[in-house]
Amino acid sequence: MSIILGIESSCDETAAALVTSDRQIMAHALAGQEAAHAPFGGVVPEIAARAHAEILTSLIGNALSEAGISLNSVDAVAATAGPGLIGGVMVGLVTGKALAMALDKPLIAVNHLEGHALSPRLANPELEFPYLLLLASGGHCQILRVEGVNDYRRLATTIDDAAGEAFDKTAKILGLGYPGGPKVETLAQTGDPQAVPLPRPLKGSAEPHFSFAGLKSAVVRAHEEGIHKDEDIAAAFQQAVVDCLEDRLEKAIAEHDPVPHLVVAGGVAANQPIREMLEQMAEKHGMKFTAPPLWLCTDNAAMIGWAGAERFATGLTDSLDFAARPRWPLDPDAAKARGAGVKA
Ligand code: KG4
Ligand code: ZN
Numbered sequence: 001m002s003i004i005l006g007i008e009s010s011c012d013e014t015a016a017a018l019v020t021s022d023r024q025i026m027a028h029a030l031a032g033q034e035a036a037h038a039p040f041g042g043v044v045p046e047i048a049a050r051a052h053a054e055i056l057t058s059l060i061g062n063a064l065s066e067a068g069i070s071l072n073s074v075d076a077v078a079a080t081a082g083p084g085l086i087g088g089v090m091v092g093l094v095t096g097k098a099l100a101m102a103l104d105k106p107l108i109a110v111n112h113l114e115g116h117a118l119s120p121r122l123a124n125p126e127l128e129f130p131y132l133l134l135l136a137s138g139g140h141c142q143i144l145r146v147e148g149v150n151d152y153r154r155l156a157t158t159i160d161d162a163a164g165e166a167f168d169k170t171a172k173i174l175g176l177g178y179p180g181g182p183k184v185e186t187l188a189q190t191g192d193p194q195a196v197p198l199p200r201p202l203k204g205s206a207e208p209h210f211s212f213a214g215l216k217s218a219v220v221r222a223h224e225e226g227i228h229k230d231e232d233i234a235a236a237f238q239q240a241v242v243d244c245l246e247d248r249l250e251k252a253i254a255e256h257d258p259v260p261h262l263v264v265a266g267g268v269a270a271n272q273p274i275r276e277m278l279e280q281m282a283e284k285h286g287m288k289f290t291a292p293p294l295w296l297c298t299d300n301a302a303m304i305g306w307a308g309a310e311r312f313a314t315g316l317t318d319s320l321d322f323a324a325r326p327r328w329p330l331d332p333d334a335a336k337a338r339g340a341g342v343k344a
Helices: 034-040 045-067 086-103 114-121 165-175 182-187 213-225 230-255 272-284 302-313
Strands: 004-009 011-020 025-032 076-080 108-112 130-138 141-148 151-156 261-265 288-290
Touching: 004 045, 004 086, 004 302, 011 045, 011 302, 025 045, 045 086, 076 086, 076 114, 076 302, 086 108, 108 114, 108 141, 108 302, 114 130, 114 141, 114 261, 114 302, 130 230, 141 230, 151 230, 165 182, 165 213, 165 230, 182 230, 182 272, 213 230, 213 261, 261 272, 272 288
Parallel strands: 004 076, 076 108, 130 261, 261 288
Antiparallel strands: 004 011, 011 025, 130 141, 141 151
C-alpha cells in the first residue's frame, strides 16, 4: 500500500489530500476562492495564483495532521501540472517538486483532466476499464473512452463553450453570481422549462461534438426580452443542456464499440437533473452507471492523489524538470474539432 500526497491548484480551488493505493482518502483539505473572485463574476488568474501561494502550504499541513502522518510517510507527490491557469498550476507544481526533492520521493505530474477522469474509480472499486465518460467541467465538455491509465480516446468535445461555462454565464446573465452551476440548478427547481423556447445547438448533427455558445446567446436574448421569469429561463436553460448532453451521448453510444459502464465526472456532474438523465440512459442501454459523490466531482486534490496513485502503480513518474502545461489534451491524437474547441 502506498500513500500519495495530491496537490490541486489549476483553477480557483486550492487543495491537498492524502490518498492510498487501496482507495483510502486519509485526508482532504480544500480552500475555495469564491469571495475573492465574486466581485468580478469569474476567476481572475492573478488573484487565483496569489491565493494558491498564500494557502497551499498550510493546507498540506492540515491534510497531514488530519491523516495523523508525517511527510516522511508519503511515497510519492502528485501535483496538477495542467491544463489550467498557468500561475496557479505553477504554484502547485513547484510546491510538489520541492517536496518530492526534499523527501527524495517520486514526483507525478498529473493532468487535471485525468484526475477527473479517474475519480470515479476512487469512488467505485468495481469500475473497470474501459468505460464511456462524460467529462463536463468549467473548461471542458468531452466524451471519452477511458481505455486505461494514460490511455484516452476522445470521441467528442465542444466546438466553443464548455457546459459548466454555459452554466456560469447563465448565472451571470441572471445576476446569480459566481460560481453559477449550483445557483442555476437551485433556481431552475422552481421554474418551468417549457416557458422559454431555447435552442439545442448541434442536436442531431452528423459531427459528434457539443456547442453551447448559441444557447448562451439565446439566454441573453430571452433575458433582454424582459417578459420571462428568471426561474423559467434557468429551468429552460438547464433542460436544453440536458437535451444536448443526452443527444450527443446517445450518438456516441450508437457509433462506438459497446462498453459496460457509463460514467460522469467534472464539476457539472454535480447537477442532479444531468445525473438523472445519465442514469436513465445507462439503464436503457443495459450499462452500469457511476457518478462520484458531489464533492469529488468539483475540483479537489483527492482525485489528483488518486490519479497519482494509479500512475504510480503503473510505474509512471516524472522528472523534476517537468514543465507546467496550460493546455494539455488527454487524447493527443484526437482530430481538431471545428472552431478552436479544445480549451485548457
Ligand atoms: O471541475 P470543476 O470544479 O472545475 C473545472 O475544472 O472547471 O467544474 C466547475 C464547473 C463550473 O462551471 C460550475 O458552474 C460547474 O462545474 N458546476 C455545476 C454544478 N456544480 C458545479 N454545473 C451545473 N450544476 C451544478 N450543480
Ligand atoms: Zn476540474
